[in-house]
Amino acid sequence: MNNLADVIEQWILRQMASEQDEIIMLRRNEMAEELACAPSQITYVLSTRFTIERGFIVESRRGSGGFVRIARIPVQTIVYQDAANQIDETISLEEVKVIVARLRSHNLMTSREAALVCKCFAVVYERIPAQERVPLLKSLLMTLANQNEV
Amino acid sequence: MNNLADVIEQWILRQMASEQDEIIMLRRNEMAEELACAPSQITYVLSTRFTIERGFIVESRRGSGGFVRIARIPVQTIVYQDAANQIDETISLEEVKVIVARLRSHNLMTSREAALVCKCFAVVYERIPAQERVPLLKSLLMTLANQNEV
DNA sequence: AGTCAAAAGGTCAATTAAAGTCAAAGTGCG
DNA sequence: CGCACTTTGACTTTAATTGACCTTTTGACT
Missing domain, CATH: 3.30.56.130 (Transcriptional regulator CtsR, winged HTH domain)
Incomplete structure (x- = not known):
């Protein structure tokens, strides 16, 4: 240094x-x-x-x-919010994964976080009906938006 | 040599x-x-x-x-495995959070990851019956163990 | 008001100091 | 021998640093 x-x-x-x-x-x-x-x-x-x-x-x-x-500035919040807005009842797991990949590629999450979030999403998709799913997915995403490094 | x-x-x-x-x-x-x-x-x-x-x-x-x-990069896997082994049907959400906090304090996950994983666990506890819960919790935890940085 | 000089900060191109790439040549073992 | 792994060095790319010159802003003095 x-x-x-x-x-x-x-x-x-x-x-x-x-x-x-x-x-x-x-x-x-x-x-x-x-x-x-x-x-x-x-x-x-x-x-x-x-x-x-x-x-x-x-x-x-x-x-x-x-x-x-x-x-x-907390840029993250804006981008995450935007990502969360794209989630609705009609969105597929694959599409959600694309959104996550985009956040990842913009360095707004690490690959560990991406892996974790995708895993969670998979669980949610498997177990929980569409309407109930949406707020869960959003709130999981926003959990990351609201946490700052380390 | x-x-x-x-x-x-x-x-x-x-x-x-x-x-x-x-x-x-x-x-x-x-x-x-x-x-x-x-x-x-x-x-x-x-x-x-x-x-x-x-x-x-x-x-x-x-x-x-x-x-x-x-x-x-440390052989996290062992520690994570150990953590996962402590999870069974009887464990409460609070207890799981303690385990996560320990992983966090040993720098085996970031605070963002900890927040995310806790959020996921909360969802799982809320929605899924005890026996089915266990493998999910374990696999979520191990998702982090198996991902290496960046 | 208009002008001008001084006091900022900005730009950019040139230079230097790394580390990365890759193809070609070398080495050694089954 | 043939193949996989090593080794090298010429060339490329990226990053840092500087200094000469440019632009903006203010304020003092007509």
Whole structure:
């Protein structure tokens, strides 16, 4: 972990951890000075690591009084909600599995989680009639949406 | 055992043994230098011997600050098997949750997985009679045991 | 209001530092 | 011999880092 980009990433994450609202604001140049790196390096780290896919929103302003604001967002919730919305009485187990695979491929769940969820779904399909099934499937999916890493 | 690939394999295994967390990180080029071999030889050994089937996970990054991380994945299966053995017709949902919590605290599942599995169990308890329940609970648990990371 | 300079942050292309790929050549055993 | 496994190195791809130059924003001074 002696590469600059990683050091910067950790630095930012630590700052965020010390806030309780998951939002921080920083001055790019000050930070570059503190970390003894090129200011553009900060930009690089932000654009490679603090992406929307990884659940961050970065906003900034130039000019005097400029800043960079980094916020962590629960993107997951939105995508999961969307997935859950596709589930109704008519959907087949195979179709549900496709939805799970999509979540998996977007890194919104691990393959272990995908395997588990598919297994559960199989059980539900086997044992429970269609109408009762729907809310169960949805709530199982949303269980993952509402849990954050580790 | 005087072939290079085997020597490299042993070298890596010895490094791992000297760590207590079964994870090592190394620079491919440095290692190649130390072992006086072509860097690509390291790649070869990793891809033939440190495979997922043999219980390893290899991750790497190119570019400056690049690295190769090798992790041995524990023989979870035994612990999971043990957990599954504790499940019988008499066990309550609360007791099952305790078992899950233990697996979780030993890092044999993530908290997301734990949440998911508990949710599934709740569904099973609610809908399915005791005798039929047991094999389902066991097979759900073992689904996780048999899946390896990522 | 208009202008201008200073103070931010952004872009991009060039450079350097890894690791990966793959085909070809080598080795050794049944 | 023939086949499977090793070994190598030239070439490819990816990641990180920097610095020169660009754009936006503000505020002070006409």
